[in-house]
Amino acid sequence: MSWKALVEEKRQRQAASIPQDWLIKTPPASQLDVIPVPAECGLLSPQELEITDTIDVGVLLRKLASGEWSAVEVTTAFYKRAIVAHQLVNCLTEIFVEKALARAAELDAYLKTNGKVVGPLHGLPISLKDQHRIKGLETTMGYVSWIGQYADKNSVLVDVLYEAGAVPFVQTNVPQTLMWPETFNNVFGRTLNPHNRTLTSGGSSGGEGALIALRGSPLGVGSDVGGSIRIPSTFNGLYGLRPSFNRVPYAGATNSLEGQESVVSVFGPISNSLNGIKLFMQAVIAGKPWLKDPRALRKVWDDDAYALGDHGGGKGLCFGILWDDGQVVPHPPVRRALEMVQAAIQNAGHKVVKWEPFKHKEICTLLPKIWNAASAEDFEAVTSAIKEPIISSMVPSEDDSTIETEVSLFRPDEKDKGISAYQMWQLHKELLSLRQEYLDHWEGTVSITGTGRPVDAIICPSAPYAAPPHGKNWNVDYTMVWNSLDSVACVVPVTKVDISRDVATQREGTFYSDIDKRHFESYDPEIYTNAPIGVQVIGRPQEEEAVIAMAEIIDAALSGFKK
Structure with missing residues (x-):
């Protein structure tokens, strides 16, 4: 079959997997904000709306554990809302209703028979980025070439989630190759931002971001090698965590650039609830993933770290704010969000100092060199068998305008096609040296904080703009710098663009x-x-643990601050 015929066959199978009585009359393309549609479309019952409008994952889990809501009821509610979301923004890839509901029914039977839950995520529907292998299902990762490849076993994280009592129920859309901060591929097409469908949902976990923003999932799993959790989380108004290397297991999942071990991709949670971020990490770590994945760290959840034992117990914290990265100054609404955070945390009794972008340009120049050292070969190895075209731009076909740096940043050019092992080693040495310098720089801030400690955490933008139009997300420096340094990073939503306040300035x-x-x-x-x-x-x-705790402090300060 030609690649186009494979796509047509796959799309027909996906459409057939959607229960026909879950289809709605979709709003016209002129309706940009579709966030209200799931509640207004008439498909979900009052109880299903109550379930899916329950933001706090901890509340959902308590109601599931008590039997007030059954796993079948909760899974059905979120599944219906996920299908509505898909009709609005095209966010799903694999849809397996019967498999998920059978799993939920097993959990309900276990709770009824044994009077206890299977695990800490008992009955919770969890969406998965289209990298996670689930036995018996396809995982295309946006490649036509991988249509028809069915997993013979679960990836490790999927097994850990099943053992914790979760209900994996959908997989979500990604860009071809994953190496884009937007979401479009030849198999499933483009995912839109539900807050404004002319804007990108981000990437590469853009399907997760759009789905969760529409409350079609209470908790999802994205991946991040240059910002792919944090960019969709920010663009869709969500919480998202980029953990350090190997804290969350990756074994058995699909990926791009496998074998590149200097700056590796990590899995992490995305949720409408910061509590969901914490509960995911606790549950996964409690599953002892190091017994299933040889690279997973043998590191239990640290309650003292969560209590901020190394950060003054969370009293009188000192945050550094990065106002810009010395390369591109953020747009007015991003600046306003930083000012709001600064005012809120100062009002809560914490201190703020200016954080200088120490060698950010050098770090952000180095990482694409590492990515592109063999990425052309990696992409070609997957696509060549069926002559699938490698996507070279996220710009919609009817729009040929973009900032020309886009292709050179996210796709290797001719001079990047292959370097020697020795040359790669030199890049690794340079990166290690930069990490050492950054550590020393951070430690040196003890002289300016007034706490006797270095800066406790840094607050910075996720991008120099809010979600841009499709094809225009050309800058990932504000996120990928932290991948290079293996820093833990958690996104906290702050506000929305206000056209009356965020005016263009001189x-x-x-x-x-x-x-x-x-x-x-x-x-x-x-x-x-x-x-x-x-x-x-x-x-x-x-x-x-500490970053989640400090994110909670910032989130609470924002909630209690009169803006």
């Missing part, structure tokens, strides 16, 4: 570059109507 002084100038001149608040804005909370490597 820029004083010189620009960092022509790119910075063009970025500044391109700002029009009307383009970003209704787009969410969040910030990243950055900690040290392996500080998941």
